[in-house]
Amino acid sequence: MYDIEKIRGCFPILGEKIYNKPLVYLDNGATTQKPQCVIDSITDIYTHYNSNVHRGVHHLSNICTDKAEEARRKVAQYINAQSDTEIIFTRGTTESINLLAFSFGESFCCQGDEIIISEMEHHANIVPWQMLCERKGMRLRVAPINDKGELIVDEMFNLINHRTKLIALTHISNVMGSVNPIEQVIRKAHSEAIPVMIDAAQSIPHQKIDVQALDCDFLVFSGHKMYAPNGVGALYGKGDWLNRMIPYHGGGEMIDKVTFERTTYNVLPFKFEAGTPDYVAVIGLGTAIDFINSIGIENIENHEHTLVDYCIEQLSKIDGIRFIGEADKHAGAVSFLVGNVHPYDTGMILDKMGIAVRTGHHCAQPLMDRFGISGTVRASFGMYNTKSEIDKLAEGVERVKMMFG
Numbered sequence: 001m002y003d004i005e006k007i008r009g010c011f012p013i014l015g016e017k018i019y020n021k022p023l024v025y026l027d028n029g030a031t032t033q034k035p036q037c038v039i040d041s042i043t044d045i046y047t048h049y050n051s052n053v054h055r056g057v058h059h060l061s062n063i064c065t066d067k068a069e070e071a072r073r074k075v076a077q078y079i080n081a082q083s084d085t086e087i088i089f090t091r092g093t094t095e096s097i098n099l100l101a102f103s104f105g106e107s108f109c110c111q112g113d114e115i116i117i118s119e120m121e122h123h124a125n126i127v128p129w130q131m132l133c134e135r136k137g138m139r140l141r142v143a144p145i146n147d148k149g150e151l152i153v154d155e156m157f158n159l160i161n162h163r164t165k166l167i168a169l170t171h172i173s174n175v176m177g178s179v180n181p182i183e184q185v186i187r188k189a190h191s192e193a194i195p196v197m198i199d200a201a202q203s204i205p206h207q208k209i210d211v212q213a214l215d216c217d218f219l220v221f222s223g224h225k226m227y228a229p230n231g232v233g234a235l236y237g238k239g240d241w242l243n244r245m246i247p248y249h250g251g252g253e254m255i256d257k258v259t260f261e262r263t264t265y266n267v268l269p270f271k272f273e274a275g276t277p278d279y280v281a282v283i284g285l286g287t288a289i290d291f292i293n294s295i296g297i298e299n300i301e302n303h304e305h306t307l308v309d310y311c312i313e314q315l316s317k318i319d320g321i322r323f324i325g326e327a328d329k330h331a332g333a334v335s336f337l338v339g340n341v342h343p344y345d346t347g348m349i350l351d352k353m354g355i356a357v358r359t360g361h362h363c364a365q366p367l368m369d370r371f372g373i374s375g376t377v378r379a380s381f382g383m384y385n386t387k388s389e390i391d392k393l394a395e396g397v398e399r400v401k402m403m404f405g
């Protein structure tokens, strides 16, 4: 049984009052709240064993290093990577994609080559590729979506040619919650010997990810969207690709031997981890994974599916609601507009009722352009949300309608 009250009890912030009303936190796509065990793990480190990792011979440094490397093993197991050396810790999805765009781009791409993305990407999966294209004289190709907010897979496949170097695709749209058929895309890309990067920022907290079953070449995500501290995320890459890529940042830790004439690089994963990592957040990510595992990601997925369906059902009853994104496969988030009311106004009124939603372009301006809108209101869900919170959202939307006639 999914013990929602017990789960909610693990998140102290859910007891907060906003304008003297209970917090209804529906902005999980932006960041999730942290369970007490994750908060405690941070205090525990600073209280008992803080010390820089991979450096010292002393006791504290060894404890910290062991815990950080244990977290790497937990991440590897969580996504079923073949080896923990395939997990590169970064600051998050954005840094992971920038790393890949630089290191993959410098290692394998030439003038005239092409990268394929989709029309529903977050800016983090657009701009680094644009920067690579500008640097190298390459071309960014964009696969379109249909009016329901679904990737038009055939059109993506039509873009593939002998200059295609990589497909970089989001698993789940952060705006619309559309779930992309990544298995199909990976299969097709591999039949043409093209590697695929999956942006799992919006899928990793919601469903089981198995990189070996998917056979994706790279996968990126952020810890803060999966109940872990801010400042940590990962780039998963198949060892064969990562070994052949040049490093991203230079500095301590990523080296084997340095002379003024020449530097040789460390082995994976350290080759891509220059400088002191946020090892406190790394260890906290390990704790967050233990917490998710203790509930079961499949149970979380089922619970959240019920919430998404219920949210769509309840909002559909309200006259004048327009959904942005009505994909058949839908998870994590629901985006909508209330008549002609500006999303910001809707967000402000909901806020006064203690309801936290996201408004605006959600770092997906090209997607907004596709729908001819400036923004949406987005409710996005986490393991601790309830149907009664969605009822409050629906009530709030009714109030917005009343206030704006």
Ligand code: PMP
Pocket (backbone or CB within 6 Å): 029, 030, 091, 092, 093, 094, 095, 122, 124, 125, 170, 172, 173, 174, 199, 201, 202, 222, 363
């Ligand atoms: N990709 C997607 C699909 C996202 O939803 C986000 C965060 N909203 C990002 C990338 C960027 O993540 P971060 O800001 O944690 O680096």
